[in-house]
Amino acid sequence: MTISKPSNFLFTTILLLVLCNSLFSQKLEPKERLPEPDHTITSKITGHDYQLYMSFPRGYSTKDTISYPILYVLDGWRDFEFFNTEQRRLSGKIEDVIIIGISSGLDGLSFGLSRTLDYTTTVDTIFTRDGEKKFNLPKGTAKSGGASQFLEALKTEITPFVDKHYKTNSERGISGHSFAGLFTAYVFLNSDGFFTKFGINSPSLWWDEKKLLDQAILQFTENKTWNIPPTKVYISVGGKEGIDMVPQMIEFSLNLEEASYNNIDLKWHVFDDESHGSVIRPSLTQTLIELYGKD
Numbered sequence: 001m002t003i004s005k006p007s008n009f010l011f012t013t014i015l016l017l018v019l020c021n022s023l024f025s026q027k028l029e030p031k032e033r034l035p036e037p038d039h040t041i042t043s044k045i046t047g048h049d050y051q052l053y054m055s056f057p058r059g060y061s062t063k064d065t066i067s068y069p070i071l072y073v074l075d076g077w078r079d080f081e082f083f084n085t086e087q088r089r090l091s092g093k094i095e096d097v098i099i100i101g102i103s104s105g106l107d108g109l110s111f112g113l114s115r116t117l118d119y120t121t122t123v124d125t126i127f128t129r130d131g132e133k134k135f136n137l138p139k140g141t142a143k144s145g146g147a148s149q150f151l152e153a154l155k156t157e158i159t160p161f162v163d164k165h166y167k168t169n170s171e172r173g174i175s176g177h178s179f180a181g182l183f184t185a186y187v188f189l190n191s192d193g194f195f196t197k198f199g200i201n202s203p204s205l206w207w208d209e210k211k212l213l214d215q216a217i218l219q220f221t222e223n224k225t226w227n228i229p230p231t232k233v234y235i236s237v238g239g240k241e242g243i244d245m246v247p248q249m250i251e252f253s254l255n256l257e258e259a260s261y262n263n264i265d266l267k268w269h270v271f272d273d274e275s276h277g278s279v280i281r282p283s284l285t286q287t288l289i290e291l292y293g294k295d
Contacts, residue, residue, distance in 0.1 A: 041161060043153040046146065048104045048114060050158060053080040055087055057096035060167070068098045069171035070162065071197070071291070072154070074119065074180035076101025077111050079284060086285050094292040098168060102158065109135075117143045118150035119176070119183035124208045147186050155194055173232075175199030175287050177280055182207055185252070189216055193229045199287035200235045202276060205248035213248050220259040232265045234290040238279030239272035246270065 037051035053076045057068060073083050080101025087099055104118065105111035116128070123145035131142045162168060172195045176184040181203035188198045189212070205213040233256070237249040253268040267290050271279050 039161070041158055043157050045153040045157065046118070046149050048118075050102055050104050050153070051076065051106065052158070052162070053084075053101035054166070055080070055084040055099040055101075057087070057098065058091055059096070060098075062167070067167045067169040068096055069173065069197075069292075070098045070100060070168045071173040071175060071288075073099060073101045073284075074103065074174070074176035074183060075111075075115060075178075076103040077105060078103070079177070079280070082281060082284060083288070086288055090285075090288060093294060094288055095294060097173075097292050098166060100162060102154075113142060115179050117146040119147060119179040120144040120207055121147045121182065121186045121212050122208045127208075147183055150183070151187060151190075171196060173197030173199070173291055175201065175284070175291075177201040177283065178276065179204050179207075182212065185216070186212060188231075188233060189219060191228050191231070196229050197232045197291045198234070199284070199291060200233065201283040201287065202237050202241060202245060202279060203235070203249060203252070204245070205252060206244040210248060213252055216252055217255050220255040223259070226259075226261045226263065228263060230263050230265070232291050233267070234287050235266075235268040236279070236283040236286060237270055238274035238276060238283075239270050240275045241279070242276075245276065 038054040039052040041050045041052065042048070043050060060068070071083075073079055080099075083099050083101065087094070087097070103111060104114035116131070123143075125144075128142035128144050129139070131137070132139060159172070174184050174187055174195050174197070176182075176199070178201075181201045182205065184198055184200045185203045185205065187195055188200065205216075235249060235253050235256075237246055239246065249268075250270070253266070256264070256266055257268070269286065271282055274282060
């Protein structure tokens with residue numbers, strides 16, 4: 001795993017901080033907010049670069065012993081700045097939490113190709129070939145079914161880097177919309193306690209003939225207990241997202257609700273007047289409130 005530093009006027013300062021950290025095992029101070037990644041990590045597992053966008057609670061300091069929960073926000077290139085703004089707006093109403101936007105790609109095409117590979121749970125060559133034709137891309141450019149590898153990279157490469165350099169504790173959350181919502185649902189279904197908070201927004205459960213949805217329903221109906229730590233789950237969809245999105249999200253949620261796991265705190269919501277695009281902001285705001293809201 002390699003780390004590349006941003007090339008800007010803060011390069012020298014950041015380099016000194018990193019050197020100091022390696023020499024004295026100190027935590028890093030949050031750097032000035034810039035419209036670019038704080039770190040880029042190259043995964044040995046997937047072979048891709050992942051950009052990390054960091055947002056810290058007010059009062060975060062390396063001069064005390066306070067540690068913080070962490071929320072990984074998928075599609076960071078697109079969604080991080082909104083989360084960053086909402087964290088400030090909701091200050092005092094939600095727990096102090098470090099938010100990390102994570103994604104691969106710094107332009108629309110690379111972003112789209114990367115999320116299609118990393119966030120989808122199975123290989124669907126029909127979907128990827130159709131995408132290549134639509135955008136006039138060479139055959140083999142679009143790939144899918146990389147969720148298991150991306151999850152491994154997230155757990156064994158990205159999270160250890162974050163934990164080493166920032167004041168995190170063992171409470172981790174993950175949130176995503178659309179394909180990223182599909183991936184978040186996948187992580188939840190394969191939960192081993194590594195994550196305990198999930199924001200599953202507009203999940204693309206239609207993917208590959210609803211295979212993940214079928215797995216979920218089977219899992220919820222056959223398993224009367226689920227041996228995982230206390231977990232919070234928030235699921236949402238826009239009411240105008242159509243027959244490929246709304247019924248599947250409701251079916252997933254109702255089956256999980258009916259399972260009545262005593263260690264899972266479930267909330268789900270349909271934003272009646274929202275489409276797939278317009279629902280992003282309200283669903284992400286509600287994710288923060290439901291997962292981190294103060295009682």
